[in-house]
Amino acid sequence: MASPALFRRATVVKIVQETPDARTFVLDPHDGPFAYQAGQFCVFRVRVDGKDLLRSYSMSSAPETDAELMTTVKRVPGGKVSNWLHDHVVEGDELELTQPRGLFCLRPAETGTPLLGFSGGSGITPILSLAKSTLATTARPVRLLCADRDRTSAIFDSALMELAAQYPGRLTVVRHLDAERGLLNPDAVREFVGSDIEADAYVCGPELFMxxxxxxxxxxxxxFIERFGGAPKPPPVARQVDEGTVTIVLGARRATVPKHPNETLLQSARRAGFTPPFSCEAGNCATCMARITEGSATMRVNDALTEDEVTDGYVLTCQGVPDEGSVTVHYE
Incomplete structure (x- = not known):
């Protein structure tokens, strides 16, 4: 099986200025369309100041409703990739990205079970995708609580109003603007939920918001929560000292180091002198994924790889702790 993390190229066919600091990039992938599910993301690779940088951005499109693949990026103060995308990419340019991936997808539910979406800022991106898919493929009611700094920073305001008009009685959108009502608090969340205490809740936004x-x-x-970093770190997996080794293969380089108790494969790779790809280090984005060709490892957290990928030997190296014996890992 070819690595699912191999980068492909896509042409930016259109750029939509959603708010002063958020843009949607409409993409035309080379070599055919991407297969994806609503709520998933792509890992983008851009070269900034001579270095390849990787960042994960969610799809704002849904395969059931949109003919084009779309991702929406909010400019982050000091964010090297988001600022580069805003300042340098124009229509007609090409970007490098992986196939859409991630597990923040619509889960099967009983007919009529409400879907509650909670978004903070740009967290509306996968929530919009999930809402589109739910409305198009089920009869479930959808209610969204969208928290934003102020009215000018409210992403997809027009798109959500159009969607509500398209599905009257099924989509409700509540905008919470911090500038007008103060920061969102628990009482406001419980008031929004109301009697829908058995609904499925999908949450995405800044860590404190989630x-x-x-x-x-x-x-x-x-x-269900979508995190790209900042999640509390789980306790380490207990490991006894053994005499095994960790071998890292990255490009044409190969190195072997003795195992250290409770050390992840990513940490071992760094100790071996490599600078492998990574981003969130929380088990959410799959930027650090690699394939184990010898031995095995246990992941502390896996919110990115599918069961098939794990069966095929792929592992999130930021979360993978080697099991007994020696382990060989290939970054592809």
């Missing part, structure tokens, strides 16, 4: 929403949800409905 923690607030998750802690305020009254339950017992299911909660």
């Amino acid at each position: 923690e607030l929403v998750e802690s305020a949800l009254p339950g017992p409905g299911r909660v």
